[in-house]
Amino acid sequence: MMNSFADSFRGVSDVKAMIVHRNADELADAVAQRIAVLAADAIAMRGVFRVVLAGGQTPRGYYRRLPDMPVDWNNVHVYFSDERCLPLGDAQRNDSMVQQALLDRIDLPFRNIHAIHAELGARLAAADYAARLAHAMPFDLVLLGMGEDGHTASLFPGNPAMQLTDVAVPVYGAPKLPAERVSLGINTLNAARNKLFAVTGAGKSEALWRIARGDQLPAAMVKMAEWHVELAALTDAQIERSA
Known part of the structure; x- marks a missing residue:
């Protein structure tokens, strides 16, 4: 049934690939190696690697492995998929987590870090980030996670931000606190290489099953993505439902 579910997911329109890993450590190793390969390719072709970093718990694993990867950090520029409208330096901000898990451990020039100024509030911060990203797109890589409700970045099911076409969008009324956030827009995510x-x-597992069935959750709206999934995220109950 595991292969049946994975094949069903891979067969969903606009999914590039689904790779199942035995555990979170194996996944983190594979993703870190994949980032290093894409970085080397981009730098060889264009002289720079522009990567959008994800927040949440899962990325911590591969962020902690990246300092051991052969990455030319001088030619890397990092951006953020989304940010919570909290004071600068707040421990709950995504840039605080990324700083601790990755940026403090690599020799990345400060000028190459492009944070979201979410402390300005969602509307002003989204407009500011959109203006600052004008030179950066399309990104070479966007790293994303998925919540239990199928949200990605700070694009939540049913939230009006999903309908906005701006480069970066203000998010209000998010179901997870803080309710006010800034996110890259769905078109910006899709434009990435x-x-x-x-x-x-x-x-x-529920969200993965729904995507395999064709539900248009926010994560499913990111087209031609490469999915790395831990085996534990595919429970027997959900696999049976997909059969």
Whole structure:
């Protein structure tokens, strides 16, 4: 049944690939190696690697492995998929997590870090980020996660931000606190040269099943993405439902 579910997911329109890993450590190793390969390719072709970093728990694993990868950090520029409208330096901000898990451990020039100024509030911060990204797109790689409800970045099911076409969008009324956020828009995510989801934890199985059935959750709206999924995220109950 595992192969049946994976094949069903891979068969969904506009899914580039689904790779199932035995555990979160194996997934983190594979994703870190994939990032290093894409970085080397982009730098060889264009002289720069522009990558959008994800927030959440799952990315911590591969962020912690990246300092050991052969990456030319001087030619890497990092951006953020979304940010919570909290004071600068707040521990719950995505840029705080990324700083601790990755940026403090690599020699990345400060000028190459392009944070979202979410402390300005969602509307102003989204407009500011959109203006600052004008020179950067299309991104070489967008790293993404998926919540139990199928959200990605800070694009939540049913939220009006999903309908906005701006480069970066203000998000209000998010079901998870803080309710006010900034996110890259769905069109911006789709414009990237490469999109990579990393999904861990049994709580994600319902959303994966729904995507395999064709439900248009926010994560499913990111087209031609490469999905790296931990085996635990595919529970027997959900696999049976997909059969």
